Amino acid sequence: MxxxxxxxxxxxxxxxxxxxxxxxxxxxxxxxxxxFMKGMEIFLEANGMYFDWQSFALRGNIKLKHDNSAVEDEKIPHLLDQFFHDYAANxxxxxxxxxxxxxxxxxxxxxxxxxxxxxxxxxxxxxxxxxxxxxxxxxxxxxxxxxxxxxxxxxxxxxxxxxxxxxxxxxxxxxxxxxxxxxxxxxxxxxxxxxxxxxxxxxxxxxxxxxxxxxxxxxxxxx
Structure with missing residues (x-):
């Protein structure tokens, strides 16, 4: 089973x-x-990023504040890992x-x-x-x-x-x-x-x- x-x-x-x-x-x-998203926005703000709200996906919507460029897809898993480390209990x-x-x-x-x-x-x-x-x-x-x-x-x-x-x-x-x-x-x-x-x-x-x-x-x- x-x-x-x-x-x-x-x-x-x-x-x-x-x-x-x-x-x-x-x-x-x-x-x-x-x-989840309210916590994610706090996390991103603290790390110089923001969520663009163009779609349901994280990929393509997490952007850097300084130039509005999207965070590369290959970096998203690391960001999520850090997010859960910091916020899973909170x-x-x-x-x-x-x-x-x-x-x-x-x-x-x-x-x-x-x-x-x-x-x-x-x-x-x-x-x-x-x-x-x-x-x-x-x-x-x-x-x-x-x-x-x-x-x-x-x-x-x-x-x-x-x-x-x-x-x-x-x-x-x-x-x-x-x-x-x-x-x-x-x-x-x-x-x-x-x-x-x-x-x-x-x-x-x-x-x-x-x-x-x-x-x-x-x-x-x-x-």
């Missing part, structure tokens, strides 16, 4: 306790639980995320599936706890569909996947199409740059809408 899952992710799965008799919510962290929480997840945890088991680099998983866990979202974390590498399939394979109740990245919804549809795929982008500026993910079940705009969707399907037991 772990075929295609990154070797650094597999050991983390063994630590996740799954109750097949409870619904499951699998949620991304950046731009779902945490305001990003501001999305409005309503902690309170809503706490309420939803009375009805479903909650797992955070984040593509934070595994070496910063402890920082991310610290950030989750600080923000009142002390849920199990999987620091994933790559597309998320196979991990979602693994986590939900034995469930007898509805399951839900929340993410801002369209290709993650496509991956979950490919490997676990029975999962409700909820497309949510917390930053309104980013949300305006990207329409609903083609492979999502629904595009929702805030945690109130996410909660309403999830609870309505849990109550009707609709898979």
């Amino acid at each position: 772990t075929d295609g899952i990154h070797e650094k992710v597999i050991p983390q799965l063994a630590d996740i306790k799954i109750d097949p008799e409870r619904p499951m919510i699998i949620t991304d962290a950046d731009e779902v639980l945490f305001n 990003l501001p929480a999305v409005e309503g995320a902690a309170e809503t997840l706490e309420d939803l945890s009375q009805h479903a088991q909650v797992i955070v599936l984040s593509n934070v680099p595994p070496k910063y998983a402890e920082k991310r866990l610290a950030g989750l706890k600080r923000a009142g979202m002390d849920f199990p974390l999987i620091a994933n590498i790559g597309a998320k569909g196979r991990v979602v399939s693994y986590l939900t394979r034995s469930l007898n109740h509805p399951s839900f996947f929340i993410d801002d990245i369209p290709h993650n919804h496509a991956s979950v549809e490919e490997h676990a199409d029975y999962v409700h795929r909820l497309h949510y982008i917390a930053d309104e500026r980013l949300a305006q740059l990207l329409g609903p993910a083609e492979n999502s079940t629904a595009r929702l705009n805030n945690w109130t809408e996410l909660s309403d969707h999830i609870l309505s399907h849990i109550e009707t037991k609709e898979n």
Whole structure:
């Protein structure tokens, strides 16, 4: 069942306790639980850069203040690594995320599936706890569909996947199409740059809408 899952992710799965008799919510962290872009803008400002908001992608939009040139693509991974080192434990929480997840945890088991680099998983866990979202974390590498399939394979109740990245919804549809795929982008500026993910079940705009969707399907037991 772990075929295609990154070797650094597999050991983390063994630590996740799954109750097949409870619904499951699998949620991304950046731009779902945490305001990634607000933190990124602070980081860029401190390092002589800014985000140009021309598209949803980081590449091409991170620019140098002194001449407005785009940072070279090959430098983006290093910038992201430094950003997570500095901010993974300190990003501001999305409005309503902690309170809503706490309420939803009375009805479903909650797992955070984040593509934070595994070496910063402890920082991310610290950030989750600080923000009142002390849920199990999987620091994933790559597309998320196979991990979602693994986590939900034995469930007898509805399951839900929340993410801002369209290709993650496509991956979950490919490997676990029975999962409700909820497309949510917390930053309104980013949300305006990207329409609903083609492979999502629904595009929702805030945690109130996410909660309403999830609870309505849990109550009707609709898979």
